[in-house]
Amino acid sequence: QQQVKQSPQSLIVQKGGISIINCAYENTAFDYFPWYQQFPGKGPALLIAIRPDVSEKKEGRFTISFNKSAKQFSLHIMDSQPGDSATYFCAASGATYNTDKLIFGTGTRLQVFP
Amino acid sequence: DAGITQSPRHKVTETGTPVTLRCHQTENHRYMYWYRQDPGHGLRLIHYSYGVKDTDKGEVSDGYSVSRSKTEDFLLTLESATSSQTSVYFCAISRGTGETQYFGPGTRLLVL
Numbered sequence: 001q002q003q004v005k006q007s008p009q010s011l012i013v014q015k016g017g018i019s020i021i022n023c024a025y026e027n028t029a030f031d032y033f034p035w036y037q038q039f040p041g042k043g044p045a046l047l048i049a050i051r052p053d054v055s056e057k058k059e060g061r062f063t064i065s066f067n068k069s070a071k072q073f074s075l076h077i078m079d080s081q082p083g084d085s086a087t088y089f090c091a092a093s094g095a096t097y098n099t100d101k102l103i104f105g106t107g108t109r110l111q112v113f114p
Numbered sequence: 115d116a117g118i119t120q121s122p123r124h125k126v127t128e129t130g131t132p133v134t135l136r137c138h139q140t141e142n143h144r145y146m147y148w149y150r151q152d153p154g155h156g157l158r159l160i161h162y163s164y165g166v167k168d169t170d171k172g173e174v175s176d177g178y179s180v181s182r183s184k185t186e187d188f189l190l191t192l193e194s195a196t197s198s199q200t201s202v203y204f205c206a207i208s209r210g211t212g213e214t215q216y217f218g219p220g221t222r223l224l225v226l
Contacts, residue, residue: 006156031212032212034214036217041219041220042219042220043118043204043206043217043218043219043220044157044204044217045216045217046214046215046216049214089156089157093211093212094212095211095212100211100212101147101159101162101172101211102159102215104156104157104158105156106154106155106156107156
């Protein structure tokens with residue numbers, strides 16, 4: 001119940017295309033859903049995050065869509081650029097003692113070709 | 115980067131030897147975390163600290179111990195390194211639970 005399942009494992013997109021990464025969770029106590037971006041040789045960095053009081057959050061070309069009833073959330077990267085090539089991790093956490101540590105998905109390696 | 119350094123950045127050691135990794139922060143954040151990152155597993159929490167001398171276990175704590183004697187330093191010790199502990203180790207900090215975690219640059223550890 002603590003798992004966060006992420007797909008796909010890898011994704012190849014043409015420059016200008018839309019990249020979509022999906023995550024699903026089981027624990028309904030989760031109430032914080034961040035996405036992290038990691039470049040090779042670097043630590044992960046927060047990209048965008050959402051809480052379940054909204055169904056969508058947009059920051060520039062990056063959008064999180066959240067479906068509370070389906071217990072799913074996804075990252076959409078519009079107009080994908082070669083500089084977006086990185087590994088993306090979804091994560092989830094809650095407010096109770098046994099849910100307040102981030103649980104990460106297994107990651108998606110995105111490659112954007114010119 | 116959010117004022118987090120890790121040392122060493124790379125280490126090669128032999129099975130059975132003790133290893134200590136250091137995380138240092140200049141942000142005065144209360145929470146500090148140690149993760150390991152392995153292909154196919156994402157980031158898994160080893161131990162975390164919610165204050166000086168206050169620590170707790172994470173998902174994969176077996177074979178690891180931690181100490182936090184100062185707000186700014188969080189040490190991860192492998193008492194007797196094994197090949198299964200070959201990994202990239204990341205330290206992270208946050209002001210509180212449910213808040214943004216900021217990650218350090220990582221330590222690449224190879225246990226032969």
